[in-house]
């Protein structure tokens with residue numbers, strides 16, 4: 001309590017000094033005024049306006065793409081090839097597609113967002129080939145301009161670009177025993193003898209390895225058809241397996257899981273930009289949130305900002321849950337009214353150039369937490385502080401699926417703080433069992449990057465360049481006790497926690513930030529969005545006052 005009080009006083013003093021200092025600057029003549037404006041714009045700071053998007057030199061960008069492809073090839077066998085298909089367009093309805101999004105791994109290696117592009121890599125000869133359709137003015141009239149071979153080459157740094165219609169004949173030439181099964185599902189136009197001769201010379205070693213049953217093909221082929229995103233890869237793997245093509249199908253997933261887990265400087269800049277756009281949106285919502293609005297209106301504030309700052313999209317559908325809806329982890333219907341006196345949980349984030357943020361804040365809709373809301377909120381906040389502190393090289397993440405959760409892990413710290421808090425409030429009866437999972441049922445962290453739940457092995461120790469979310473939560477679902485299995489142990493639990501449950505029921509709190517592992521202190525990429533209870537209330541009050549006084553700043557209108 002005392003420490004908090006002094007911290008608060010100190011912040012006030014520092015804040016006041018900055019204001020006084022800036023006032024002096026503003027009064028001291030045009031030359032100083034210009035300098036002051038350049039260094040800090042208080043309005044922009046208050047609203048957390050998104051800075052300009054990051055830029056990268058073209059040579060640097062191409063060098064990084066080339067280095068990634070080399071890293072992938074270094075992890076493949078000598079007699080192998082990898083085939084990466086671009087994402088298939090998906091139907092929204094009738095002849096209208098969903099927003100097209102490139103398959104992440106293909107994008108990671110080529111920087112190309114267009115459909116019908118296929119990357120083939122053969123490490124034995126160091127060959128990288130892009131198969132893609134030629135430009136078609138007829139279809140471009142309807143669907144817009146496509147990359148020419150030259151443009152695709154300039155974009156990806158891959159020199160060898162070939163016609164898409166030759167892809168399957170080419171693959172059949174490499175694995176002749178699979179020709180019939182490939183032909184059943186894919187176009188296999190006739191190719192000239194001359195073309196076949198060229199391929200057999202060019203890919204001689206690989207063809208020989210396939211003939212001798214010692215070649216490998218790496219595909220993003222899942223183990224079951226369930227993973228709809230990779231349907232074409234799954235089917236292609238099936239075609240190669242029966243009858244035996246000479247290729248052993250290997251999963252390309254582990255290679256990308258390893259490479260994408262540690263982010264480069266350039267990737268971190270893109271992620272920070274996605275976080276910055278999201279941060280601006282949260283500040284907008286801090287000012288806008290008020291009783292009698294609807295959840296979808298809050299969603300609209302986020303999506304307006306994402307579009308305005310040229311984000312690709314959201315990284316996942318916006319979760320805006322008011323009142324008891326905050327206790328549904330992935331609530332996305334967003335149709336209810338914001339009631340005075342209840343909480344608003346928002347888990348929304350922008351995606352920029354294929355990298356997404358993932359941020360959650362929980363606000364009191366009328367600007368002030370009630371005593372009960374604050375009880376729960378502060379436990380979650382303390383849990384998050386403890387877990388963020390544990391984001392250090394060498395430490396482990398631990399997920400809720402781990403048989404043993406180390407108290408020193410990122411998840412372990414949140415579990416400890418939350419158990420302690422729930423016991424204090426009377427919502428659990430013991431710290432030595434799993435009762436806490438009734439109220440905190442998810443893990444604390446997941447990897448973050450091109451996927452919101454990014455690829456990467458959770459048993460890996462933390463290392464600089466990894467980015468993870470830290471997002472403890474407590475959810476007092478109104479039906480939580482009713483749905484428990486009927487048995488004597490649960491009867492005892494229900495009886496013991498009933499009084500506390502009645503007091504806290506309907507409260508849901510999650511606080512989620514995006515954290516970069518560095519050599520030293522963890523870097524909270526989303527720290528510009530207040531999360532400490534007092535800071536949340538103060539930010540809401542200030543932003544609302546500013547909005548009443550001056551309206552939205554021009555840059556946010």
Ligand SMILES: [Mn+2]
Nearest residue numbers: 358469471512
């Ligand atoms: Mn998350």
